[in-house]
Amino acid sequence: MRHLTVGLVLVLTIIFTANAFADKEWKSFKELNNVCDMAVQGDYIWWVTFDSVVRYNMLDNSFEDLTPPDIEYGKQNDIEVTPDGVVWVGTKKGIASYENGSWTYYTEEDGLTSTRVFMMEVAPDGALWIGTEYGLYRNYEGEWTVFFTSNYVFIADIAPDGTVLASVGDFQTGTEKLYRYDGQEWTNISISEQLDGLSMGNFATAPNGDIWASLQDVSEREFLGITRYDGESWTTFTMDDGLLGNYVDDIVIGPDGMVWVFGADQDQYRTLSRGISWYDGEKWSTQSNLPGTIAYPHRYGMEVATDGALWCGGQSGKYGKLHRFDGETWTSYGPEENAGTNDTEFTNLQIDEDGVIWTGTRGGAARFDGETWAVYTTPDQFGGSWVNCVSAAPDGSVWVGISSHGISRFDGTSWTTYTKENDGLASNSVMSIDYGADGDVWMGAYGQGLMHFDGETWSCYVPDIDVRLYVFDSVAVAPDGSVWCGHFFAPNNKTIEGVSHFDGETFTHYTVEDGLPSNDVDDVAIAPDGSIWAGTYMDGLAVYDGETWKPIEHPCEGVIIDGIARVGIKSIEFAPDGCAWVGTAGEGLCRYDGENWTVFRKEDGLLDNYIYSIAIAPDGKIWYSTDSGVGCYDGEAFTNFTTADGLASNDVRTITVDADGVVWAGTVSGLSRYVSTGLDQPTFV
Numbered sequence: 001m002r003h004l005t006v007g008l009v010l011v012l013t014i015i016f017t018a019n020a021f022a023d024k025e026w027k028s029f030k031e032l033n034n035v036c037d038m039a040v041q042g043d044y045i046w047w048v049t050f051d052s053v054v055r056y057n058m059l060d061n062s063f064e065d066l067t068p069p070d071i072e073y074g075k076q077n078d079i080e081v082t083p084d085g086v087v088w089v090g091t092k093k094g095i096a097s098y099e100n101g102s103w104t105y106y107t108e109e110d111g112l113t114s115t116r117v118f119m120m121e122v123a124p125d126g127a128l129w130i131g132t133e134y135g136l137y138r139n140y141e142g143e144w145t146v147f148f149t150s151n152y153v154f155i156a157d158i159a160p161d162g163t164v165l166a167s168v169g170d171f172q173t174g175t176e177k178l179y180r181y182d183g184q185e186w187t188n189i190s191i192s193e194q195l196d197g198l199s200m201g202n203f204a205t206a207p208n209g210d211i212w213a214s215l216q217d218v219s220e221r222e223f224l225g226i227t228r229y230d231g232e233s234w235t236t237f238t239m240d241d242g243l244l245g246n247y248v249d250d251i252v253i254g255p256d257g258m259v260w261v262f263g264a265d266q267d268q269y270r271t272l273s274r275g276i277s278w279y280d281g282e283k284w285s286t287q288s289n290l291p292g293t294i295a296y297p298h299r300y301g302m303e304v305a306t307d308g309a310l311w312c313g314g315q316s317g318k319y320g321k322l323h324r325f326d327g328e329t330w331t332s333y334g335p336e337e338n339a340g341t342n343d344t345e346f347t348n349l350q351i352d353e354d355g356v357i358w359t360g361t362r363g364g365a366a367r368f369d370g371e372t373w374a375v376y377t378t379p380d381q382f383g384g385s386w387v388n389c390v391s392a393a394p395d396g397s398v399w400v401g402i403s404s405h406g407i408s409r410f411d412g413t414s415w416t417t418y419t420k421e422n423d424g425l426a427s428n429s430v431m432s433i434d435y436g437a438d439g440d441v442w443m444g445a446y447g448q449g450l451m452h453f454d455g456e457t458w459s460c461y462v463p464d465i466d467v468r469l470y471v472f473d474s475v476a477v478a479p480d481g482s483v484w485c486g487h488f489f490a491p492n493n494k495t496i497e498g499v500s501h502f503d504g505e506t507f508t509h510y511t512v513e514d515g516l517p518s519n520d521v522d523d524v525a526i527a528p529d530g531s532i533w534a535g536t537y538m539d540g541l542a543v544y545d546g547e548t549w550k551p552i553e554h555p556c557e558g559v560i561i562d563g564i565a566r567v568g569i570k571s572i573e574f575a576p577d578g579c580a581w582v583g584t585a586g587e588g589l590c591r592y593d594g595e596n597w598t599v600f601r602k603e604d605g606l607l608d609n610y611i612y613s614i615a616i617a618p619d620g621k622i623w624y625s626t627d628s629g630v631g632c633y634d635g636e637a638f639t640n641f642t643t644a645d646g647l648a649s650n651d652v653r654t655i656t657v658d659a660d661g662v663v664w665a666g667t668v669s670g671l672s673r674y675v676s677t678g679l680d681q682p683t684f685v
Contacts, residue, residue, distance in 0.1 A: 026646030051669035090117030156203035214248035242284030254304035301349020387666025391433035392658035401430030426460035444472025486521035515549030535569025556587035583611025605638035625652035
């Protein structure tokens, strides 16, 4: 288990460049508060989020976005600082080091067999160990050594004496074996040497050198408790020995050798019915009545302080909580009592040498010294990374729906973020946005219905039908003020079907029984003549003339499934000239002038044939987004943009153009904005 040594107060924020946009360039808004991991380097604190690397100067409270551009990020990013001052970042698709103001990337050309990083750890001798999808790496003084090149490897633990424990997995059998490295050779100390077919995980090393691990029979999907290796043999403990349950989710060991286990019974491990077991060397004690929501220690964190007390992260209501257990009594601490914050769901938990608790959250960072909380976050924060939808409002503002993080509004100067917990939204996952003639905002939410915001108050409207999820994938406001909605349909999840129409009081529903080609609708749009167009997931287009739904013939052959041509429609937009522009799932970009279809594909200059979103600029240019970047069609030729031009990510799920011609691209790694007076020889940063 790693511990963080920190001596100064931490402040974490987002870097904004809202007033620094020059013509002809991309600028990105990134969410820098969702902390995955952190490390200290002198006067700097380094943070890695889902998609960014930030260096914070503790002397002058300044921030730098030092994200290496050539690495793809994920939800399990890692950052370490070696004693020589080199900063290392490992992600699902990359390894990079930062030294003397520049990044260095490491690939197969450096002798590495994989760049998909599972975890990184610094040994007492200063060597960096990296567990990857294919192999275990050691970098010492710039030299690489590679072990276990045909197996996936997790670093189980590194002991104070430098002994390395590695969990080495077999792709074919799904089992893992534990190896110990003493600096000279590897020794297989797996329990499978005694009992075949067993797999271990959640490793921890005790002060006396004993190794503890959870135990599972993978083939039988049976949890077998916890096991201890004393240097010669393994001893296993189960419920019969006093353990609360045979399912073990995490193990931590205190400085006094007390072994703490978070787990549950075999039949309860998928529920919140979990508890704590601890072992003093002679007997097990248990506690199942846990405070708050201490359900996921790998998510919220579990550590032992220098005084031997157990600390667990959890959540109570809309606030994060820290819970301390001294073996008899639980005490809970929440930052809202003396330092208000909008989101303190913990993402990790670390304890420094002075016993101070440091934790990353989804909304910044928090520090607790046992008496006083300090929560550090920016007041003007862009709420997340994965952008579900972006839309330019008539008043010039831009609204951004962020996956699981609510909705953010940019007024040209600063951001305001609205969430379910703080502002009364029905859901934090906003999927689509449109506006009424009065400027009111209508939003489709995942799971909770249709939301409305009049500038002061949030309202939610839910259809009166018996379903499990109300997924409003798209919304379109008609000239009469009514709202048309397209719904993602998943029969196994019992979701709402087809298209619905909300007149301000009641919903009217349309399905395949009413003429729709499919109940799974990705987009709806209002045509200039007032008809309603619906694009389905795999069954093309349909139009509603006020009385009936009818399919629209299209020129795409589609994908042949069970002998039937299937065409997915992702986006529909109408240009000022009345032409319909349609983005398809793999068949290109289509234009319909009322009589004829024109199809543009990669061979015509299109960036990608899978079109997520379309936007019509005031000058008539057609902008579209793909998972390969952003493209623009000026009526004659295509111009394409990628991360090389400044996009936050090539995976762009949504796009809009405001009244000033500014392009906003919502990616899986933040929001990018493009200002240009033309596409001739643009300059990007």
